[in-house]
Every structure is written in structure tokens, then in C-alpha cells.
Amino acid sequence: MISFSRRLRLLLPALGLALFLAAPSLAGDAVFQYSTIDALLAGLYEGDMTMAELARKGDFGLGTLNGIDGELVVLDGVGYHVSAGGAAVVAPGAAAIPFATVSFFGGDRTLDLGTIDSLAALNEAVVAGLPSKNVFWAIRIDGVFPSVKARAIPKQSPPYDPLAEVAKQQVVVTLSGEGTLVGYYSPPFVKGVNVPGFHWHFLTADRARGGHVLDCSLNPTTALLDELRTLTVRLPASAEFDGLDLSGDKTGELHAVEKGPAKGE
Template sequence: MNEKSCSKNYGEIYQVSTMSALLDGVYDGVLTYNQIKQHGDFGIGTFDHLDGELLAFDGKFYRLRGGSAIPLTEKDSTPFCTVTYFNPQTKYNIDQPMGKESFETLLKDLVPSENLYYAFRIEGTFKKISTRTVSYQEHYVPMTQAVAEQQSIEFENTKGTIVGFWTPPYAQGIAVAGYHFHFIDANQQKGGHVFDYVIDSAAVFIDQKSHMNLYTPTTKAFLNARLSRKNLIKEINLTEG
């Protein structure tokens, strides 16, 4: 890939590889931090050999692993991530407690259609937030097996930032259809992939996207991967929690 600086495309989501490839154990990093940061200042993903969760906002990129948030180095690489230049058009304030189901229903009311892509940033205080981080995989195992080793971290009465995306149902397998969120605390020291939460109060920022740019690797693992999966939805539900 040409490492020449890319012009900022605020309407674009840039994605490395596909969720179906990740499910099939295509874990080798294909693009470095230096390459992906040319396509966005905000995003989520994972790392070479599933070594933690990726989170980025305000141009700061972190590896969330084992309860810690570690700034990236230029050699860190990813097999799967989604990034964008965050440019929100909508802001909404929440001033009362709201659980995951109610909040995600509210988000659908705040956007014009479920058929578009959106990036979300939620800044606030959380009564509870449940996260996990995937662990380094030395050898091939299906992702449904790899997540059995994930580390769970519970936060209570914590300030922080949720970063993530809405992917339309028709793109299931390319990414994770629906909401996919990662969290980092206000001190930018801990976080992980989000699977449950209760918001106390928060500011919600929404960025509607018009383009999806998909980078498909040419590695042997990707070329030989089984991307048409019979149990796709079941596997995604198991891995995403």
C-alpha cells in the first residue's frame, strides 16, 4: 500500500478486511498504525494475533489489553479495524439513567435511517459498563474459541468515552451489523470492547457517513478464508457478546 498521506474524506468509513475473515481466524496484521491513521482519527478494531482491542478518538490510538490502555507505536498492525474522520452533525444530551436497550432504541430515533452508516461518540458518566479484551493467539483457532480466553473488566460510576459504529443489517459479515462499541476511561488508562452498560449522563455525538471503503488483504490466509459462513449470525453473536 502506498504510504503517501491521504486527503481527509469526512464522509467515508475505511475498513481493513472483513468480520467474516476474522471469524475464520485471519488474525495476521496487514496494515500498520502509520497506514491506518492516514484514513481516520477515530475508530475501533483489533491487532495482530488478536492482541487486544483498538480504540481511537481525537487522533489518539490505543491498544486496550489486560485492563490497560497503551498508545500505539508505528509498528503496531491490525488484521481488522474501522476508522473515519469524526465530524458529527448531531449532538444529544442524556440527563437521566439509561440502560443499553433503551439507549440503542433512542439512537435509532436520532438518525434518519437504519440503512446508513454512522459513527458514534458517547462522552459521559456510566453507572456500569461491562467490557472485555481479546487475548493474543499464537496459533490458528476459530474466533469463537479465541474469545473463550477473553478478559472481562467491570467499571462502576466511571467517566469515559464510548467509540463505535452502526453498520446496516445488509453489511453483516463485512462488519458487525448493528452497534459495535469500545470504551476507554477518562484517564485513558483502561477499557475494552463493550457488551453492556448503564449511562448516568452523557453527550452523544453522531456522524452520518455516505461512503464505505473496504481494504481486502492479498495474504494467503485471506485468499483461502471461508468468508461465506453458514452460521455467520450465531458466530458473531458469540464473539461480540
């Protein structure tokens, strides 16, 4: 008869594997990404991952929907589709995405923020409070915003132009009041895969409006920071992705998309 201690030793490896596969919380320090920012810049606006699938990868994050249809904000486990003009609705589970970054938000640290008068000032304040600039950080900021300049791009139809051209159609709105910033800091070495530095989306407190943040001001509040040391990237399984030329440096195009001209300014 096999002793209890030996049975336990034999079961431990299998038990450990089962726990790893069954418990997403054990990977709570991980960021999941679908596709790459350079593929999006090149005009790959059709993905094969649905919102329902994305929800299993994280309860916090940002991205866009197929056809570069507005902005995606994932907050408290709900994915919100923000269309051009700023209106936000819950995204259907069957909706597909071409690009997204999500994680299970834990809030490892807090950072007190004073009055912030611009997005540049916010980025400076947050980066000064990061223990390391070589890892990923999910950042949640709930507060009162005197002003948020947010954009969303109207849904496109094929054949698609590169994102730097499409972004010229973005519609900018100015929002104010209570709301939440959903953001990520990514280290410099992710260039081409994700957005190095900060990427912010916004939702109003009633979850009715939002967008990709171009600028903002903020009353004193506390930021929640979640340290992420594991990156998982799932690439689209499509002939379009396989045929892209991703060999060049798209830094200039990314800057144009983040800061370029827009309607409504």
C-alpha cells in the same frame, strides 16, 4: 497567446483531481475498513496494515491488533491498545492489525440521552434518533458511566482457532467514572463485511483503561453523531485471506463473540 479564462478551464480538471487526492477532509463522510468481520471470525488474525497507515485513514474508530491481541480504540487521532485485563497504552505505529474500522469524526448531529441502564437501552435510544438506518454512523459519547462491562482477549498464537472459540478466553472488567464510548452503527446490508447494528469500544477519561463494551449504564449526556455515506474496504494481501472459505453465514458465530461467556463475570 492563450487567454486566462481558457487556461483556467484547462487547469480546473487537474486542480480538482489534485484537491481530491491531497485533502482527506473532502472525504469526511467516509468510513474506512480493513479486512472483514467474517475473515476475523474465521481466524484471520494477521494483517498487513500498520497503525501508522491506519492513522492516515481516520482519527476515530475501533478494531484489534495482530494475534487478536486485545482491543483497539482510536480517539482524537490516537490509537490505544487495550490488553486483556483492561489496561490501555498508545499503540506503536509499527503495530499491525487484522481488522479495524475508522473515520475522520465530524459530529454532524447531536442526540440528547437520558439515564441509560443497559447497553440494549443505549442502542434503542440511539437508533430511535438516527435519521436513517440505511447509512453508517460514527457515534461518540462522552459522559459519566456508573458501570461499563468491557472485555479484551489475550493475544493468541498460531495455529489460530475461530473467534467464537477464542472469545471464551476473554477477560471481562467492570469500569466506572468519566469516559468515552467510541461506536459505529452499520446498516443491515453489511452482514459478513462488518457488524450490522452497533459496535462499541470504551476508554476511561484518563485513557488508561477500556475495552470492547458488553454492557453499560450512563448518566444523562449528549451523543455526537457523524453521518457516513461512503464505505471503503481494503482486503488483506495474503495467501491466508485468499484461501478462506467465506461463503457461509456466520451470524451465529458473531452473536456468540458479542455476547458469549467470559472470564470475570
